[in-house]
Amino acid sequence: xxxxxxxxxxxxxxxxxxTAGEDHILDARLVAYDILGSIAHAQMLCAQELLSQDDCDAxxxxxxxxxxxxEKGEWQIRLEDEDAHTAIENRLTDLIGEAGGxxxxxxxxxxxxxxxxxxxxxxxxxxxGTHVRGLCDSxxxxxxxxxKIALPGYTHMQQAMPSSVEMWCGGFEEAFEDAIxxxxxxxxxxxxxxxGSAAGYGTPGLNLDRELTTKKLGFETTQDPVTAAQLSRGKxxxxxxxxxxxxxxxxxxxxxxxxxxxxxxxAYVSLAADVTTGSSIMPQKRxxxxxxxxxxxSATAQACLNECLMITAKLPSGFQRDAQRIKAPLFRSIDLxxxxxxxxxxxxxxxxxREENIxxxxxxxxxxxxxxxVTEEGIPFREAYRRVAKQYAE
Numbered sequence: 001x002x003x004x005x006x007x008x009x010x011x012x013x014x015x016x017x018x019t020a021g022e023d024h025i026l027d028a029r030l031v032a033y034d035i036l037g038s039i040a041h042a043q044m045l046c047a048q049e050l051l052s053q054d055d056c057d058a059x060x061x062x063x064x065x066x067x068x069x070x071e072k073g074e075w076q077i078r079l080e081d082e083d084a085h086t087a088i089e090n091r092l093t094d095l096i097g098e099a100g101g102x103x104x105x106x107x108x109x110x111x112x113x114x115x116x117x118x119x120x121x122x123x124x125x126x127x128x129g130t131h132v133r134g135l136c137d138s139x140x141x142x143x144x145x146x147x148k149i150a151l152p153g154y155t156h157m158q159q160a161m162p163s164s165v166e167m168w169c170g171g172f173e174e175a176f177e178d179a180i181x182x183x184x185x186x187x188x189x190x191x192x193x194x195x196g197s198a199a200g201y202g203t204p205g206l207n208l209d210r211e212l213t214t215k216k217l218g219f220e221t222t223q224d225p226v227t228a229a230q231l232s233r234g235k236x237x238x239x240x241x242x243x244x245x246x247x248x249x250x251x252x253x254x255x256x257x258x259x260x261x262x263x264x265x266x267a268y269v270s271l272a273a274d275v276t277t278g279s280s281i282m283p284q285k286r287x288x289x290x291x292x293x294x295x296x297x298s299a300t301a302q303a304c305l306n307e308c309l310m311i312t313a314k315l316p317s318g319f320q321r322d323a324q325r326i327k328a329p330l331f332r333s334i335d336l337x338x339x340x341x342x343x344x345x346x347x348x349x350x351x352x353x354r355e356e357n358i359x360x361x362x363x364x365x366x367x368x369x370x371x372x373x374v375t376e377e378g379i380p381f382r383e384a385y386r387r388v389a390k391q392y393a394e
Contacts, residue, residue, distance in 0.1 A: 017079065024077045026327050027084035028070075031077070033119040034084050035067040037112060037195060040216040042103055044209050050106065055099040062096040063088070085112050106206050108198040110319045111229060115195045117327075118236060119217065122190050124334050125240055129183045131341045132247065136176050138345040143169035149355045151268070152364055159361040162368075165353050168257075175250040182243040189236035193219035194229035200318050202226040230319045234312035237330050241305040244333045248301035251340055255295040258351070262288050267357040272350030290347055294340050301336065304329035363392065 039060050046056035066088055069075055081087035093100030147166030152159040195217070196203065196210040214222045223229050261268035271288060279285035307329040311322050366388050373384035 022328055023083040023324065024079050024081055024087075026331055027077055027087075029331070030084045030116045030120055031070045031088065032067055033116040033123075034088055034112065035063045036119060036217065037115040037213075038088065038103055039063050040213045041107055041195060043216060044212045045102075045105060047212060048207055048209055050206065050208075051102055055102055058096045058099045059092065059103050062092045062100065065095065066091055083113075084116070085109055106198070106203045106208050107195060110199045111194045111197045114229060114233065115193070115217070118190045118192070118194065118219075121236060121240060122187060122218075125183045125187055125190070125243075128244070128247075128334065128337055128341070129180045131338050131345075132176050132180050132183070135341050135345045135348075136173050136180075138348040139169045139173045139176070142348055142351065143173075146353045146355075149353050149358065150360060151353075151358060152360050159364050162360065162364050172250065172254050176247075179243065179247040179250065182246060183240070186236075186239040186243045189232070189239050191220040192223035192232075193217060193221065194223050194232075197223065197226040197229035200227055200230035227317065231317050233319075233323045234308055234326055237326050238305065238308045238312075241301070241308050241330065241333055244337045245298070245301040245305045247337055248298040248340065251344060252295045252298040254344065255291040258347075259288055259291050259295070261353075262291070268353060270352050270354055271347065275347045275350060290343055294344055297336050297340050301333050304333035366392070 042051060042056050042059040042063075045051035046053055051059075066075075075087075075091065077084055077087040081090065089100065089103065092103065143166045147164060147169065149165045151163045151165055151168055153161045153163035153167070155161075193210065193214040195213045196208045210222045210224075223232070258269060260266055262271060271286070273286070275288075275290055276286040277289045279287065308326050311325055315322060370381065370384040370388045373379060373387060374381050377384075
C-alpha cells in the first residue's frame with residue numbers, strides 16, 4: 001500500500017490511525033466526486049499535451065469502472081488507504097497499470113480534496129433544499145386540511161391575539177422557504193474551482209488550463225489567485241453549516257410548539273400512533289420522542305458550526321492539516337438536517353388539530369375591539385387602547 005505522500009520511510013501504525021482519523025469512513029461519500037475531479041483533470045492534461053490520449057482514455061475508463069464498483073459495494077476505503085484519494089489512485093494503477101500514476105501530475109492532494117468536497121457540497125446543499133421543500137409541502141397540506149380552525153396566538157406564553165392553523169402553518173412555511181433561499185446563497189463559496197492550485201502555490205513550469213476544469217466540473221468560477229484556495233478552507237463549509245443551524249432552529253421551534261400542543265393540558269393536536277413511542281413502566285404513555293429529538297438537534301447543528309469556525313480561526317495561510325477535522329461536523333450536520341426534515345414532514349402528514357379542545361380566551365379579541373373604536377369613533381389608538389384595557393384592570 002502506497003499513500004500519495006509516501007517517500008519510502010516507515011510510518012508507525014499509531015500515527016497512521018491518528019492522522020487518518022475517520023477519513024477512511026467519512027470519505028465514502030466523496031468517492032464519486034473525487035472520480036469526477038480526476039476525470040476532468042486527466043482530460044485537461046490531455047488537452048494541454050501533458051498526457052497522451054491513450055493514457056487519458058485508460059484513466060477515464062478506469063475511474064468510471066472504480067466509481068461503479070464502489071457504488072455496488074465491490075470495494076471500500078480501508079484504514080491503510082488513509083482516504084478516498086489514495087484508495088482510488090492505488091486501485092486505478094492496479095487496474096490500468098503505469099498510466100494510473102500519471103493522473104496526479106499538476107495537482108496536490110490538497111486541491112484534490114477541496115475539489116471533491118466542494119462538488120459534494122454543491123449537491124448536498126441542493127439535496128437538502130429538496131427535502132425542505134417536502135416539509136413545506138407537508139405544512140401546506142396540513143393548512144389545506146385544517147387551516148380554518150381557530151387558534152390562539154401566543155406572546156410571553158399567554159394567549160394574545162386570534163390566529164388559525166393556516167396562519168400557524170404559514171409562518172413556518174415562510175421560515176422553511178427562507179431556509180431554501182439560504183441554502184442557495186451558501187453555494188456562492190462552494191462554486192469556486194480550486195483544482196490546479198495544488199498545495200496552494202500553483203504548479204510552476206506546467207501549463208495547466210484551470211478554466212477548462214472549471215467548465216468540465218460545472219463550477220461558476222476558477223478560484224484565483226492560487227493562494228486563495230487553502231486560505232478559504234472552512235468558509236464554504238461554515239456558510240452551509242450556518243444555514244443548517246438556522247434551519248434546525250426553526251425545526252426546533254416547530255417541534256416546541258407541537259410538544260406544547262400535544263400535552264394533556266392543551267390537547268390541541270393528535271399524533272399518529274406510528275410516530276410515538278411508549279414507556280417501560282407507564283402503560284398509558286404515548287411519547288412524542290421524535291419532536292424532542294428534533295428540538296435537541298439545533299444544539300448539535302450549532303455545535304457543528306462552532307467547531308468548524310473554531311478549527312479555522314487564526315490559522316496561518318497555506319494548507320494546515322487542522323482542516324481535516326472539519327469533515328466530521330460538516331457531514332454530521334448535513335445528515336442530521338436531512339433526517340430531521342424528513343421525519344418532521346412524515347409526522348405532520350399524520351398530525352391533526354383537535355378543534356373541540358381549542359379554547360380561546362375572550363381577551364384575545366381586545367386589540368380588534370380597540371381598532372374598531374378607532375375606525376368607528378375616530379379617536380386616537382392610545383385612547384381606544386386605554387378604554388379596552390379598563391375592562392381588564394381588576
